[in-house]
Amino acid sequence: MSTESADYAERLRKKQTVWWKRALHVQAPYHWNLRRQGLGRTLDVGCGIGRNLAVLPAGSVGVDHNSESVAIARSMGYDAVTSKEFLGSTPPASFDGILLAHVIEHMDADSGEKLLREYLKFLKPGGKVFFVCPQERGYDSDPTHERFTTGDDLVELCRTVGLVPQVPFSFPFPRKLGKIFIYNEFCLLARRPA
Structure with a gap:
């Protein structure tokens, strides 16, 4: 399965709308973590079907290479576009x-x-970039994952492209639970120099 396929978009939709996730509002701590980063008007790269667009500030835009995912996000009222649409029409910074x-x-x-x-x-000088990657159990749960990426890997990526990274952290639980809890994540906030 490719992340560009209609099947992948449908997989995301089914995972997002399963009854117990809606009943328990399991995204609440993750949305809290995202909001507390203070990203401002955000470009959600790889937005999928838009689960994070629901809590990002007004004027935020999702972009994804999967046109089916973008269609689902739009049907839920989110501002989402395909990569091709975005790259051809958006002003820098x-x-x-x-x-x-x-x-x-x-x-x-x-x-x-x-x-x-x-x-x-497309990021203003002084702007923030927030990364989230799954830990071991989450990484193993998706056959489209290609490279296990740790917080240290994200720090290295940031430095390579000229971003100033903060200290990576594990969320929502300590790092040692990443091998058993599917939703434990590596998180990193970085800033573009002004």
């Missing part, structure tokens, strides 16, 4: 923040760097 949640692990290191460089031109 127009966003306060960039979100890459569950994106970098889907590609090799060179492709991840290339993707980040491609979208950094």
Whole structure:
């Protein structure tokens, strides 16, 4: 399965709308973690079906290479566009923040760097970039994951492209639970120099 396929978009939709996730509002702590980063008007790169767009500030935009995922996000009222639509129409330095949640692990290191460089031109000087990648159990849960990416890997990526990273952290539980809890994540906030 490719992350560009209609099947992948449908997989995301089914995972997001399962009854117990809606009843328990399991995204609440993750949304809290995202909001507390203070990203401002955000470009959500690899937005999928838009689960994070629900809590990002007004004016935020999701972009994804999967047109089916973008269609689902739009049907839920989110501002989402395909990569081709976005790259051909958006002025540089127009966003306060960039979100890459569950994106970098889907590609090799060179492709991840290339993707980040491609979208950094849309980030204002002094803007923030927030990364989220799954830990071991979450990484193993998706056959489209290509490269296990740790917080230290994210720090290295940031330094390579000229971002100033903070200290990576494990969320929502300590790092040792990443091998058993599917939703434990590596998180890193970085800043573009002003």
